[in-house]
Amino acid sequence: xxxxxxxxxxxxxxxxxxxxxxxxxxxxxxxxxxxxxxxxxxxxxxxxxxxxxxxxxxxxxxxxxxxxxxxxxxxxxxxxxxxxxxxxxxxxxxxxxxxxxxxxxxxxxxxxxxxxxxxxxxxxxxxxxxxxxxxxxxxxxxxxxxxxxxxxxx
Amino acid sequence: xxxxxxxxxxxxxxxxxxxxxxxxxxxxxxxxxxxxxxxxxxxxxxxxxxxxxxxxxxxxxxxxxxxxxxxxxxxxxxxxxxxxxxxxxxxxxxxxxxxxxxxxxxxxxxxxxxxxxxxxxxxxxxxxxxxxxxxxxxxxxxxxxxxxxxxxxxxxxxxxxxxxxxxxxxxxxxxxxxxxxxxxxxxxxxxxxxxxxxxxxxxxxxxxxxxxxxxxxxxxxxxxxxxxxxxxxxxxxxxxxxxxxxxxxxxxxxxxxxxxxxxxxxxxxxxxxxxxxxxxxxxxxxxxxxxxxxxxxxxxxxxxxxxxxxxxxxxxxxxxxxxxxxxxxxxxxxxxxxxxxxxxxxxxxxxxx
Numbered sequence: 179x180x181x182x183x184x185x186x187x188x189x190x191x192x193x194x195x196x197x198x199x200x201x202x203x204x205x206x207x208x209x210x211x212x213x214x215x216x217x218x219x220x221x222x223x224x225x226x227x228x229x230x231x232x233x234x235x236x237x238x239x240x241x242x243x244x245x246x247x248x249x250x251x252x253x254x255x256x257x258x259x260x261x262x263x264x265x266x267x268x269x270x271x272x273x274x275x276x277x278x279x280x281x282x283x284x285x286x287x288x289x290x291x292x293x294x295x296x297x298x299x300x301x302x303x304x305x306x307x308x309x310x311x312x313x314x315x316x317x318x319x320x321x322x323x324x325x326x327x328x329x330x331x332x
Numbered sequence: 333x334x335x336x337x338x339x340x341x342x343x344x345x346x347x348x349x350x351x352x353x354x355x356x357x358x359x360x361x362x363x364x365x366x367x368x369x370x371x372x373x374x375x376x377x378x379x380x381x382x383x384x385x386x387x388x389x390x391x392x393x394x395x396x397x398x399x400x401x402x403x404x405x406x407x408x409x410x411x412x413x414x415x416x417x418x419x420x421x422x423x424x425x426x427x428x429x430x431x432x433x434x435x436x437x438x439x440x441x442x443x444x445x446x447x448x449x450x451x452x453x454x455x456x457x458x459x460x461x462x463x464x465x466x467x468x469x470x471x472x473x474x475x476x477x478x479x480x481x482x483x484x485x486x487x488x489x490x491x492x493x494x495x496x497x498x499x500x501x502x503x504x505x506x507x508x509x510x511x512x513x514x515x516x517x518x519x520x521x522x523x524x525x526x527x528x529x530x531x532x533x534x535x536x537x538x539x540x541x542x543x544x545x546x547x548x549x550x551x552x553x554x555x556x557x558x559x560x561x562x563x564x565x566x567x568x569x570x571x572x573x574x575x576x577x578x579x580x581x582x583x584x585x586x587x588x589x590x591x592x593x594x595x596x597x598x599x600x601x602x603x604x605x606x607x608x609x610x611x612x613x614x615x616x617x618x619x620x621x622x623x624x625x626x627x628x629x630x631x632x633x634x635x636x637x638x639x640x641x642x643x644x645x646x647x648x649x650x651x652x653x654x655x656x657x658x659x660x661x662x663x664x665x666x667x668x669x670x671x672x673x674x675x676x677x678x679x680x681x682x683x684x685x
Contacts, residue, residue: 179394179395180394180395181395182395182396207394211387211390211421211424212421212423212424212455212457213423213424213429214423214459215459215462217462217463218459218461218462251463252463254462254463257423257429257430259423259427259428259429260393260394260423260424261394261427288459288461288465289461290457290458290459290460290461290462290496290497290498290499290511291457291496291497291498291499292499292505292508293499293500293501293502293505293508293509294465294466294500294502295502295503295505296502296503300465
């Protein structure tokens with residue numbers, strides 16, 4: 179089962195490689211009303227406790243495959259099905275401290291059936307605290323910021 | 333003989349003119365469309381029929397409602413002895429789209445039978461912006477994706493596809509038109525559609541007016557290339573919306589809505605009146621019963637449902653109307669009672685209750 183909010187608590191933990199803590203992971207589900215090809219994604223941005231992570235620090239794991247954000251943009255024939263979250267791997271040596279963190283994920287995607295509207299950015303902008311808030315809510319028409327307090331235990 | 337667009341419009345105007353004579357109490361119904369096989373079993377009832385797009389339940393889907401829960405809900409809406417129509421969104425509701433397992437497909441058919449459901453429309457997209465905001469995919473790639481969807485729709489038993497291809501143009505949204513290679517992509521799949529008994533329907537939806545450059549382009553193509561019914565129309569009732577839905581913060585079930593604050597992207601309300609459908613009926617093979625707000629008396633407050641259903645009933649429409657709920661209380665679980673209320677309303681309007 180998935181949690182109602184786009185930012186999932188299940189899956190939130192630090193990530194280790196060769197015994198070293200290299201960063202942390204956040205599971206994120208799409209609340210868009212349909213699944214899309216990964217290449218329609220304009221990218222993920224993450225803000226934790228006021229620290230903004232650059233685009234390059236975030237890789238995306240879907241169904242066991244890891245994508246840089248550039249690789250994501252080419253994955254035209256990989257369907258992100260709605261019943262599976264993506265796992266965002268965020269590089270941060272030492273990872274996050276144990277305890278409560280305010281986490282914001284920003285995501286956006288291209289929409290083919292709406293012509294290009296002026297002022298819409300080509301890539302997802304930096305995350306900004308806010309969005310539907312900790313009680314969640316759907317962003318059924320296209321992503322945006324989702325902020326949630328999550329507890330990290332490992 | 334292929335009809336030119338000019339001849340079509342003259343014919344449509346003549347028909348509309350004859351029907352709209354002042355003093356006539358009601359529009360004279362057109363002759364039933366003989367020989368237009370709607371693709372349903374021969375036993376299907378005549379007249380407009382009720383269905384649901386389970387898009388309506390998207391807030392809970394995968395969180396507190398499975399596909400089976402949605403189908404179970406639909407069975408509570410079916411008139412005993414008949415089936416209720418189903419629309420799914422291909423890349424939302426089909427497990428492991430675009431490659432569902434044979435085990436899943438077996439279970440799919442069992443559930444349809446268990447819950448009195450008939451497959452009507454398969455909602456899918458040809459994502460022309462697959463790699464770029466500004467450059468559409470190659471026609472060949474678009475045709476391949478479209479053919480794959482038609483085949484999957486047929487495999488699951490659908491006779492209609494709500495085929496959404498890309499649009500171009502910026503603001504205002506009312507002026508947007510199909511992407512450059514939209515019609516080439518459709519042409520490449522017409523033969524497959526006919527072979528598999530799947531009608532590709534382009535949806536006429538806000539902010540597209542029922543009379544305007546986009547409709548002209550569609551009807552030009554449909555009449556010149558003689559594509560009906562393999563490429564034809566789905567009318568979304570949002571084009572008839574006359575009043576704004578209750579805004580956030582208002583009581584969702586309060587009657588009425590404010591006509592004053594119309595978002596600029598919607599253009600001028602209404603975009604069309606139900607009578608505009610009359611010359612189009614031969615080309616309409618599915619409708620989206622869009623709705624925004626139901627009162628507890630089971631009346632819709634933003635879209636003229638009585639007039640809309642009357643035009644469809646009086647003018648020989650034999651397809652389904654698929655509920656699509658967009659009320660603001662969706663986020664508080666409001667879709668489930670709203671769709672039920674809408675079907676009570678439609679049963680009453682169709683003389684079934």
